[in-house]
Amino acid sequence: MSDTQAHSVAYVRDTMLPQQPAPAGQSGAVQWLRENLFSGWLNTLLTLLGVAVIYTLVMHFLPWFLHGVWDANSIKECRTIITDRYGEGATGACWGVIRERWHQFIFGFYPPELYWRPILTFLLLFVAVGPLLFTWVPRVLAWFTPVYPFLAVWLLWGGSGWTPIMIFAGFVLGAAILLVLSPRLGSIMAFSIGALVAILYFLFVVGPLIDGLQAILPWGLESVDSAKFGGFLLAITLGVGGIMMSLPLGIVLALGRQSDMPLVKAFSVVFIEFIRGVPLITLLFVASLLLNYFLPPGTNFDIILRVMILVTFFAAAYIAEVIRGGLAALPRGQYEAADALGLDYWKAQRLIILPQALKISIPGIVSTFIGMFKDTTLVVFVGLFDPLKGIPDFIRADFNWKGIYWEPFIFVGAIFFILNFAMSRYSMALERRLQRDNH
Amino acid sequence: MTSAPDAPEQGFRLSQLIYDTRYRSLTIQAIVFILVMGGAAWLVDNVIQNLNDLGKDFNFSFLGQRAGYDIGNAIIPYNNDMSHGRALLVGLINTLWVSFLGCVAATIIGVVVGVLRLSKNWLVARLMTVYVEVFRNIPVLLWILVAIALLTDVAPSPNAYKVNQQTGEAQASMLLDSVAFTNRYTAIPSVHFDRSLGSLDTALAPISLNFLALVIVLIASIWVNKRMLTHAAKVQEATGVRPTMWWKSALILVAPVVILAFALGINPEEPQIKGFNFTGGTNVSNSFVALWLGLSLYTAAFIAEIVRAGILAISKGQTEAAFALGLRANRTMSLVILPQALRVIIPPLISQYLNLTKNSSLAIAVGYLELRGTLGGITLNQTGRELEAITLMMLIYLAISLSISGVMNVYNNRVKLKER
Numbered sequence: 088m089s090d091t092q093a094h095s096v097a098y099v100r101d102t103m104l105p106q107q108p109a110p111a112g113q114s115g116a117v118q119w120l121r122e123n124l125f126s127g128w129l130n131t132l133l134t135l136l137g138v139a140v141i142y143t144l145v146m147h148f149l150p151w152f153l154h155g156v157w158d159a160n161s162i163k164e165c166r167t168i169i170t171d172r173y174g175e176g177a178t179g180a181c182w183g184v185i186r187e188r189w190h191q192f193i194f195g196f197y198p199p200e201l202y203w204r205p206i207l208t209f210l211l212l213f214v215a216v217g218p219l220l221f222t223w224v225p226r227v228l229a230w231f232t233p234v235y236p237f238l239a240v241w242l243l244w245g246g247s248g249w250t251p252i253m254i255f256a257g258f259v260l261g262a263a264i265l266l267v268l269s270p271r272l273g274s275i276m277a278f279s280i281g282a283l284v285a286i287l288y289f290l291f292v293v294g295p296l297i298d299g300l301q302a303i304l305p306w307g308l309e310s311v312d313s314a315k316f317g318g319f320l321l322a323i324t325l326g327v328g329g330i331m332m333s334l335p336l337g338i339v340l341a342l343g344r345q346s347d348m349p350l351v352k353a354f355s356v357v358f359i360e361f362i363r364g365v366p367l368i369t370l371l372f373v374a375s376l377l378l379n380y381f382l383p384p385g386t387n388f389d390i391i392l393r394v395m396i397l398v399t400f401f402a403a404a405y406i407a408e409v410i411r412g413g414l415a416a417l418p419r420g421q422y423e424a425a426d427a428l429g430l431d432y433w434k435a436q437r438l439i440i441l442p443q444a445l446k447i448s449i450p451g452i453v454s455t456f457i458g459m460f461k462d463t464t465l466v467v468f469v470g471l472f473d474p475l476k477g478i479p480d481f482i483r484a485d486f487n488w489k490g491i492y493w494e495p496f497i498f499v500g501a502i503f504f505i506l507n508f509a510m511s512r513y514s515m516a517l518e519r520r521l522q523r524d525n526h
Numbered sequence: 527m528t529s530a531p532d533a534p535e536q537g538f539r540l541s542q543l544i545y546d547t548r549y550r551s552l553t554i555q556a557i558v559f560i561l562v563m564g565g566a567a568w569l570v571d572n573v574i575q576n577l578n579d580l581g582k583d584f585n586f587s588f589l590g591q592r593a594g595y596d597i598g599n600a601i602i603p604y605n606n607d608m609s610h611g612r613a614l615l616v617g618l619i620n621t622l623w624v625s626f627l628g629c630v631a632a633t634i635i636g637v638v639v640g641v642l643r644l645s646k647n648w649l650v651a652r653l654m655t656v657y658v659e660v661f662r663n664i665p666v667l668l669w670i671l672v673a674i675a676l677l678t679d680v681a682p683s684p685n686a687y688k689v690n691q692q693t694g695e696a697q698a699s700m701l702l703d704s705v706a707f708t709n710r711y712t713a714i715p716s717v718h719f720d721r722s723l724g725s726l727d728t729a730l731a732p733i734s735l736n737f738l739a740l741v742i743v744l745i746a747s748i749w750v751n752k753r754m755l756t757h758a759a760k761v762q763e764a765t766g767v768r769p770t771m772w773w774k775s776a777l778i779l780v781a782p783v784v785i786l787a788f789a790l791g792i793n794p795e796e797p798q799i800k801g802f803n804f805t806g807g808t809n810v811s812n813s814f815v816a817l818w819l820g821l822s823l824y825t826a827a828f829i830a831e832i833v834r835a836g837i838l839a840i841s842k843g844q845t846e847a848a849f850a851l852g853l854r855a856n857r858t859m860s861l862v863i864l865p866q867a868l869r870v871i872i873p874p875l876i877s878q879y880l881n882l883t884k885n886s887s888l889a890i891a892v893g894y895l896e897l898r899g900t901l902g903g904i905t906l907n908q909t910g911r912e913l914e915a916i917t918l919m920m921l922i923y924l925a926i927s928l929s930i931s932g933v934m935n936v937y938n939n940r941v942k943l944k945e946r
Binding site for chain 1: 544545550551554555558559562569572573575576577579642645646647648649650653659660662663664665666667668671672675679884885887888890891898902912913916919920923924927928
């Protein structure tokens with residue numbers, strides 16, 4: 088049939104037609120505009136609205152930004168300069184406050200000659216978390232990760248150089264006992280003994296030991312009081328410290344919540360739900376007002392540490408939920424395979440379950456960290472100098488800068504935005520990478 | 527004579543408590559229980575000792591004492607002769623009120639932004655992305671502070687709305703002739719009834735019978751409408767033809783309320799500038815507006831992301847399959863896309879509501895007296911009962927959170943995919 092059909096065709100073109108350029112209205116910028124901005128009456132309306140919004144914003148704020156003054160030492164001077172330059176009634180940003188007080192926004196009242204210490208701590212943070220977060224960082228660096236917290240505390244607060252070493256030694260002691268005894272006594276007994284020895288060491292040995300060593304061979308850094316902390320130094324210390332310390336607690340709580348033991352499960356659920364059910368601000372008030380009631384009479388320690396404890400509890404509850412999500416996302420087969428290999432609970436968790444569950448949870452942990460970092464601004468309500476309200480209020484108390492609102496808001500907001508935006512992009516990239524791995 | 531050997535005597539050794547999986551979990555639980563209870567006992571003991579040292583006791587009788595402070599934004603009747611307990615109640619209602627209005631506004635803005643972010647319009651999609659990223663990555667405290675600074679610094683004084691006799695113009699003009707932002711309060715219209723049915727006095731607050739009547743009529747018409755729809759479904763199943771319903775539904779839902787409102791003589795009362803202040807409408811304090819704006823704009827950014835994710839989560843195949851079955855676009859949306867998207871959207875949405883409610887405690891930054899400001903602020907400072915006040919405050923927040931998540935669980939169970 089098809090043959091007869093073919094024969095009946097009188098003429099078949101056997102060469103290609105030369106390509107024609109697309110019609111003028113359907114190519115290039117015009118076509119792009121038509122497709123993306125003016126494809127219908129609704130879209131056109133939206134575009135016009137968008138342009139109007141941008142126009143209003145730019146017209147309002149552009150002159151203010153363009154008239155910015157950097158070289159002024161008080162808000163009055165700023166206004167004089169702006170009036171001289173741009174005429175009566177002109178408004179402008181007074182960035183002089185940032186130039187004069189940037190160090191307070193970043194470091195609070197930390198002694199200026201010691202700024203290298205927080206900066207070094209911040210840079211070393213990337214070395215410490217690098218092996219966890221980036222695949223291209225050499226794995227060898229992972230030994231630095233457990234050392235970092237002790238080093239960071241010492242660098243920030245200063246004091247005797249023996250303190251971090253001896254406290255680290257306590258953890259090493261506990262871990263060593265665990266490793267040596269676990270083949271003979273089983274992991275539970277070994278863990279109990281190791282923990283007991285470590286606790287006894289911390290309670291009775293470590294204090295005199297540090298004093299003794301310091302008397303024999305004194306070395307260390309100039310100590311800095313907690314009251315000197317402020318600005319982003321405080322925010323980052325609380326955020327990073329809270330997340331780091333809450334990770335172990337969060338893992339324990341998550342495992343507790345998944346546990347078969349009803350009592351352990353109940354305690355974990357109560358803790359997690361209680362902490363997640365109340366605002367962080369009430370927990371901070373517990374830190375500032377109630378902690379003295381809960382501790383033995385006469386105990387008094389500094390407010391940053393107290394806030395850090397409550398922030399850790401707060402973060403731990405959220406981290407526990409994130410990790411629980413990771414545990415739940417693992418296929419059932421992984422648990423069954425671990426059982427089939429004859430691994431006991433802790434070995435199964437350590438070798439099979441947790442490495443996978445934690446890897447899945449990293450994006451969630453990063454976003455918990457972003458939330459934590461933003462929430463650290465609430466410490467202003469217990470009298471600490473956060474970068475958002477505490478420090479600007481302090482600066483505004485100076486007569487020279489009375490009534491300056493927008494410049495500190497923009498400066499601090501921009502730093503928060505840059506840090507958090509970078510972290511959220513990273514966590515999205517990580518999510519994509521993990522997704523590809525799983526399929 | 528041989529007899530079967532006795533089973534080996536199963537003596538119980540102490541080591542079995544650790545090495546035998548039958549007993550191990552009991553041992554661990556016993557140890558955990560002892561540790562937790564020991565810790566709790568230690569804390570309670572410390573508290574008792576500390577209270578003794580300070581000469582304080584633990585009781586809530588301060589809630590019955592005279593409060594002696596004023597609350598600017600009381601929704602229920604309150605004056606400073608009333609008790610701390612009443613002040614607590616005022617604070618709690620303020621918390622719930624600002625949270626409720628915040629959730630409503632955040633949902634509306636969030637849904638609009640989330641949908642627009644998926645729009646094909648390049649410019650609008652980019653603008654919405656900028657909105658979401660800027661608001662998500664900066665602490666909510668900043669947005670509340672920006673809102674209050676805008677209202678107190680930039681907004682004109684009520685005086686500026688006064689018409690100048692010579693020029694016949696005012697320095698500032700009201701939004702849509704009914705909303706005026708000033709540096710002390712925001713004047714908005716209020717609802718006024720020409721014919722009042724009186725009010726019902728309850729212990730909590732007097733309730734206007736007009737509002738009550740409107741609400742009752744509305745609920746009744748929704749119920750009747752539901753019955754009618756059930757009936758229509760029955761008719762459709764029996765005969766295959768669905769009776770035309772839309773105009774009946776519209777009539778039953780709208781007509782009774784409109785008629786009643788008309789009978790009661792409902793009309794908006796616009797704020798008018800009289801002397802130095804606005805009278806007529808309602809003057810809402812700036813602290814409330816700032817808190818509400820900050821919370822809603824911040825939470826809306828998160829809700830926008832949730833809505834966007836929910837819509838993207840429904841694969842295109844679902845729409846195509848619905849079209850292939852011959853469903854029209856609106857039926858596809860209501861029967862296929864929305865039920866699936868809502869299953870994805872609702873749980874994180876509710877946890878955002880929860881966050882907003884908890885964040886309302888930031889009212890402390892602008893001086894709006896809600897639960898944290900009354901019970902956890904002035905009452906605490908006046909009576910010096912930190913332990914009782916903070917415990918009570920945490921328990922109340924916990925109760926609010928748990929009831930919201932309880933609602934979420936009920937919903938989750940209802941929409942859960944029924945696996946067979």
